[in-house]
Amino acid sequence: MVELKPGARFQSTVCTTQVIVVKGDGEAELTCGGTAMVAAGTGEITGEPAPDAAEGTLLGKRYRNPEDTVELLATKGGSGSIAIDGAALGVAEAKTLPASD
Amino acid sequence: MNLMMLLEMAAEGLGDRVAVGPLENGMTYRQLYEQAGMAAAQFRETDGDTVVLCDESSPAVPISLFGAAWAGMPYAPLNYRLPDDDLSSLAQRNTPGVAITDAAGAVRLSGVERLQTLTRQQFLEDPANGASPCTAPDWSMDPDDIAVLLFTSGTTGAPKSAVLRHKHLVSYILGSVEFMGAGADEATIVSVPPYHVAGVSAMLSAVYAGRRIVLFPKFDPDDWIDAVEREDVTHAMVVPTMLARIVEALDARGGEPLLGVRTLSYGGGRMPLPVIARALELFPITSFVNAYGLTETSSTIALLGPDDHRLAQYSDDPSEQRRLGSVGRALPGVELSIRDDAGTELGAGEPGEIFVRGEQVSGEYLEAGSLLVDGWFPTRDGGFTDEAGYLFVQGRNDDVIIRGAENMSPGEIEDVLLTHPGVSDAAAIGVPDRQWGEKVVAVIVLSGQTTQPPDGVVQSEIQELVRQRLRSSRVPAHVVLVDELPYSDTGKLLRRELREQHGHLGDSDC
Known part of the structure; x- marks a missing residue:
């Protein structure tokens, strides 16, 4: 279990994926490639993503749970897919705001 | 959270794309990241706590902004157009510090104690200055660290330092910009000076979107039009006075529309309706964005989008x-x-x-x-x-005018003044009045084509116009003709100056 709070960063231990929490609070089982993610900078990549969790995570995309209570931003991409409490997260739709500055 | 996280992502996702400068030999995102690491190493070795920038736009601006974030020091851009004494006193408030400036600035800041100065040229040639460059992403991720200190424009009272923490600016970018949302052919021309909040947010937005930055330090409308065409600019942000001058310059060139600009955003002050109306004609296929924000809100908080325009x-x-x-x-x-x-x-x-x-x-x-x-x-x-x-x-x-306990917005009166076809710019101010507390004075600029009418005609026409459209309390007691209104260099109408200039129209004994 890890604590999700805005600004917290986590890394995968089975691929290069890293995320930062944009929205969320409380404890959750955060996994990438089927293996628990750890606080960024505290782990090494030692395995490979499980075949059923290897669709990949894309740099710069936002990932949300269906309840819209958690949003993660991928600050590094990787080959594993991220999930919370066993449920894969979906890519949030791109915003359509025009450039203002 | 740290601003460097945004640049790190850009360097990772778009390393070879040009971040700043011309397409042929500009600085790529990876190079900007490396330069920021070199700058951070030097900043850490100085005795300074703050990185001061006292200079016009140059590649030193993004390098020092991100370098300061990496080093864990606030970045404080100063208004280099201020008189010497004011500049020194603002610089003093950011000591101990290290300042990046031009040759003239180094002389002007030489009397400030505990401020080490580096010329822009030195800094760009060797941002590390002998220090071993930072390469590992070892910046602080404390969201409460101060990222930027901006002196608020100070049209009234002594300037204050607005504090923008990493969490504010990163939230703004994550909330309003899509990562790598820009196409490889997009470029944004940055005309606002580095000490304006839009000068900071423009760097951050462009880096996160992956949109090339074209720096445009000395605003001139003809040069701006030429730069837009020469540099294949697709996006631009201007303050209202800039747009007014661009519109005039395009009209002087025969009114040929500028088709390459896809998005033109404006903000930083009140836009006269006739200017934006003409701009919509001169940029017929451009998406217009009106952005409203303040220094204290990390730039834009509301916007009027292209479809609404x-x-x-x-x-x-x-x-x-x-x-x-x-x-x-x-x-x-x-x-x-x-x-x-x-x-x-x-x-x-x-x-x-x-x-x-x-x-x-x-x-x-x-x-x-x-x-x-x-x-x-x-x-x-x-x-x-x-x-x-x-x-x-x-x-x-x-700036509200209070006449006989009635609060009146200058903008409401100005909008009406600007509907007169002979008026190109207008301001409404209050001056002291014995009977009402304040009375309304309209200060107007006649448009170029209008020949100077006989005395009194303008006054009665303007008064009649306001009387028809608004309550009689709004009718200006005086109408003053001037050649131009005073604006700050970032496009803010200097109402205090107007009140000083025209205060003699009021009663001196109240």
């Missing part, structure tokens, strides 16, 4: 036409509230003070602490929202 241009519906004078609706994640003097929330159409809340809102000064109450920041701007949530800004509350 074109709708207003072509619509017959007065409520849609009127929205061209609004700043649009709040960004996602930003809340607006209009309140009266007692703090009670007002409904649609009722004017009051604009309050704003959101993660990007700092509302904090080094000198005065945080002004937030339950997250809400009192902007000191007056305004109202319409039924659909469009925000109309009526100007600073300090």
